[in-house]
Amino acid sequence: MNDAVSTSLVATAPAWRVSDDLVPYDSALAAMQTQATAIRAGEAEETVWLLEHPPLYTAGTSAQPGDLTNPANFPTYDAGRGGQWTYHGPGQRTAYVMLDLTRQHGLIPPRDVRKYVWGLEEWVIRALDQLNVRGERREGRVGIWVADGAGGEAKIAAIGVRVTRWVSWHGIALNVSPNLDHFSGIIPCGIREHGVTSLEKLGLTTTLEDADLALQSAWTGVFSATA
Structure with a gap:
C-alpha cells in the first residue's frame, strides 16, 4: 500500500467528550445515531463519549424476556446493540465509541468487527491494569472478568456494540462504584452462574475521573494510529 492510500485509511485521534450530568438513555441513543450518521457523511469527527445514565435496564438484540426478573x-429500553440485558446507572462509567471502521485504528484493521470488539476488550483490560486490577476475557462470555476475592470471578465491565454503515456506536460500561443491588432486576448478559462486581467492591477508592484517565491512557496502545 502506498503512503497516500495508507494515510487516508488511518484514523486520527478521536474527540473525547465527558458529560458531568446524568444523561437520559433515549437522549444518548438519539445523539449517538446523529453522530454516527454525521461521521459516515464526513461531517463530524470520531468521538468517545464518557457519561453516566440514571438507573435503567437496556435490552440488546439477543435479550431474553425471562432474564428481566x-x-x-427501573425503566427499560430497547438498545438496538448486540448482547443481552445490561444495567446502567450512577457510578458506572459508560463509554460510547463512535468510529469509522473503514479506517485502520491502531491494532484494529479496517472492516473487521470481530477485531474491533477484541479492541474494546483490550482497551478495558489495559485500563484496569493501570488501576492495578487484572481483567480477563472468558471464552463464551462477553465482557471483562476479574477475581472476586472469594475464589470466584465476576464481571466488571460489559461490552455491547452496533455498527451502522461501518460506523460503530454503543461501547463499554465499567463498574466503578455503582449500586450493585440494582443488577438484581436482570440476569446480566444472560449469565446466571457468575455475578457482577465493581472497583469499589474490590476495595479500590477509584473515582470516575481516575477511570477516565486510565481509559484515555489505555486508548493509545490499542486504537492509536501509532500503536
Missing part, C-alpha cells in the same frame, strides 16, 4: 424496578 424485576421489570418494575
Whole structure:
C-alpha cells in the first residue's frame, strides 16, 4: 500500500467528550445515531463519549424476556446493540465509541468487527491494569472478568456494540462504584452462574475521573494510529 492510500485509511485521534450530568438513555441513543450518521457523511469527527445514565435496564438484540426478573424496578429500553440485558446507572462509567471502521485504528484493521470488539476488550483490560486490577476475557462470555476475592470471578465491565454503515456506536460500561443491588432486576448478559462486581467492591477508592484517565491512557496502545 502506498503512503497516500495508507494515510487516508488511518484514523486520527478521536474527540473525547465527558458529560458531568446524568444523561437520559433515549437522549444518548438519539445523539449517538446523529453522530454516527454525521461521521459516515464526513461531517463530524470520531468521538468517545464518557457519561453516566440514571438507573435503567437496556435490552440488546439477543435479550431474553425471562432474564428481566424485576421489570418494575427501573425503566427499560430497547438498545438496538448486540448482547443481552445490561444495567446502567450512577457510578458506572459508560463509554460510547463512535468510529469509522473503514479506517485502520491502531491494532484494529479496517472492516473487521470481530477485531474491533477484541479492541474494546483490550482497551478495558489495559485500563484496569493501570488501576492495578487484572481483567480477563472468558471464552463464551462477553465482557471483562476479574477475581472476586472469594475464589470466584465476576464481571466488571460489559461490552455491547452496533455498527451502522461501518460506523460503530454503543461501547463499554465499567463498574466503578455503582449500586450493585440494582443488577438484581436482570440476569446480566444472560449469565446466571457468575455475578457482577465493581472497583469499589474490590476495595479500590477509584473515582470516575481516575477511570477516565486510565481509559484515555489505555486508548493509545490499542486504537492509536501509532500503536
